[in-house]
Amino acid sequence: MKELVISRTSDKVMGAVVEDGKLVEVFSEDYESIAGNIYLGKIEKIISNLDGAFVNIGAGKNAFLRLREVTKGYLRNVLKADKLKEGMKILVQVKKDSTRMKGPQVTTRISLAGRYVVYFPVSYAKGISRRISSGEREKLLLFLSRIRKKGEGIVIRTAAEGVEEDHLEEELNGLRQEWHGILKKFRRSRKPKVLRTEPSIEGMVLRDRLEKDTKRLYTNDEELAKEARELSKVYKEPMEILVMDMDPFEKLGLYRQMEEITKRIVHLKSGGFIVIDTTEAMTVIDVNSASSTKGRSHRDLILRTNIEAAREIARQLRLRNIGGIVVIDFISMKDETDRKKVIEILKEEVRKDRSKVDILGFTRLELLEMTRKRTTRSVESFLLATCPVCGGRGKVIAPSVIFSKLELDIGKVSEAKEVRLRVHPVMSGYLNTDGIKKLERKYRRKIDVNFDWCDPESYDISYLVKGGEKK
Numbered sequence: 001m002k003e004l005v006i007s008r009t010s011d012k013v014m015g016a017v018v019e020d021g022k023l024v025e026v027f028s029e030d031y032e033s034i035a036g037n038i039y040l041g042k043i044e045k046i047i048s049n050l051d052g053a054f055v056n057i058g059a060g061k062n063a064f065l066r067l068r069e070v071t072k073g074y075l076r077n078v079l080k081a082d083k084l085k086e087g088m089k090i091l092v093q094v095k096k097d098s099t100r101m102k103g104p105q106v107t108t109r110i111s112l113a114g115r116y117v118v119y120f121p122v123s124y125a126k127g128i129s130r131r132i133s134s135g136e137r138e139k140l141l142l143f144l145s146r147i148r149k150k151g152e153g154i155v156i157r158t159a160a161e162g163v164e165e166d167h168l169e170e171e172l173n174g175l176r177q178e179w180h181g182i183l184k185k186f187r188r189s190r191k192p193k194v195l196r197t198e199p200s201i202e203g204m205v206l207r208d209r210l211e212k213d214t215k216r217l218y219t220n221d222e223e224l225a226k227e228a229r230e231l232s233k234v235y236k237e238p239m240e241i242l243v244m245d246m247d248p249f250e251k252l253g254l255y256r257q258m259e260e261i262t263k264r265i266v267h268l269k270s271g272g273f274i275v276i277d278t279t280e281a282m283t284v285i286d287v288n289s290a291s292s293t294k295g296r297s298h299r300d301l302i303l304r305t306n307i308e309a310a311r312e313i314a315r316q317l318r319l320r321n322i323g324g325i326v327v328i329d330f331i332s333m334k335d336e337t338d339r340k341k342v343i344e345i346l347k348e349e350v351r352k353d354r355s356k357v358d359i360l361g362f363t364r365l366e367l368l369e370m371t372r373k374r375t376t377r378s379v380e381s382f383l384l385a386t387c388p389v390c391g392g393r394g395k396v397i398a399p400s401v402i403f404s405k406l407e408l409d410i411g412k413v414s415e416a417k418e419v420r421l422r423v424h425p426v427m428s429g430y431l432n433t434d435g436i437k438k439l440e441r442k443y444r445r446k447i448d449v450n451f452d453w454c455d456p457e458s459y460d461i462s463y464l465v466k467g468g469e470k471k
């Protein structure tokens with residue numbers, strides 16, 4: 001059962017999708033996504049051997065555009081030019097948000113998303129959401145062929161299932177009009193700027209997540225409830241709307257469920273657990289059975305744990321909004337049929353995912369490889385900050401290394417009578433009573449140590465000489 005939750009508190013708006021009581025997607029205003037926004041940009045530099053161009057979109061780092069995505073039709077109809085040149089203005093849409101390392105990715109394959117259809121004004125596309133039941137597909141295909149004009153593309157979204165065609169056509173015409181407005185603005189302006197922004201969190205949840213099978217909406221926002229009621233009327237069984245007088249995230253225990261997102265280890269009901277490690281290059285997920293059975297457990301138990309893990313992994317990928325390459329190390333399965341079964345379950349589960357997921361199968365090392373396309377940043381990126389101590393490495397310089405450096409410093413100021421140290425508690429092994437005594441004898445000065453320094457990679461040292469202090 002699918003439910004939506006939208007919470008508006010004095011400091012922010014949050015949205016969530018809950019399936020069978022479990023949090024599967026969470027959206028927060030905390031981080032600003034520009035994915036989907038349309039910009040008037042300026043081509044700063046064309047790098048042919050990279051097949052790309054850097055585009056100034058008037059915000060943040062320059063965006064990257066793949067040249068092969070720029071079609072003749074686009075050049076002719078939008079830019080009224082034969083080819084791209086540096087300094088030229090260009091109409092682009094953000095395909096992927098920037099990361100710590102790279103600027104955003106943009107495309108000229110522009111699309112305008114409505115609730116029921118996605119409209120591609122200058123590129124071909126014709127499709128129906130794979131999550132629409134086969135019964136309705138045929139009807140929608142006919143409809144598509146009837147309304148699509150030459151040169152444009154249309155994709156029917158899942159929310160269109162069970163909606164009268166008049167509504168779909170009305171929305172499409174609205175998007176066509178909007179496109180003409182954007183084009184007009186583009187032609188009239190010169191400087192890089194945004195021409196169309198994606199809706200706010202609450203608008204996005206209602207546009208992209210409210211579908212025929214959505215059973216309920218929990219919110220504490222009356223206005224939004226009204227809007228949602230209106231939108232839900234197109235379905236035979238409109239969703240139930242519950243307006244609460246408190247934060248629905250709190251009431252439904254979603255903040256507690258969100259804490260799980262930042263944990264490396266996720267426990268399974270069977271007693272097993274999965275460990276999720278995300279690096280810049282890929283995500284590695286390790287599946288473990290309950291420790292007591294590891295190594296000599298029966299085929300059945302292994303299969304059951306792997307299946308449970310597959311379901312949980314599919315949920316975690318959505319919940320954490322993990323993108324890129326994902327490698328899963330399931331508990332080793334001897335039987336080919338067992339492996340097939342696990343892949344089947346995983347395939348079934350990722351069907352609920354809106355991001356495109358490709359399951360590539362087991363490698364020779366028995367690792368399951370898959371990819372997940374993501375356009376916005378991971379949820380982790382707005383719940384977690386880089387560790388200020390290790391700078392994101394996950395490791396700090398070993399106390400032995402710090403100690404060698406410290407020892408050199410202790411001996412430095414020859415006239416010092418006393419040395420005062422402030423160190424991190426990790427140094428206590430080197431600076432115990434015996435250690436300190438040894439150093440005092442070696443350098444012939446008094447050493448005073450305080451373990452109140454919070455950085456394990458540095459320390460504070462000051463020297464007391466006769467008649468004053470020296471740092």
Ligand SMILES: [Zn+2]
Nearest residue numbers: 387389390394
């Ligand atoms: Zn750290």
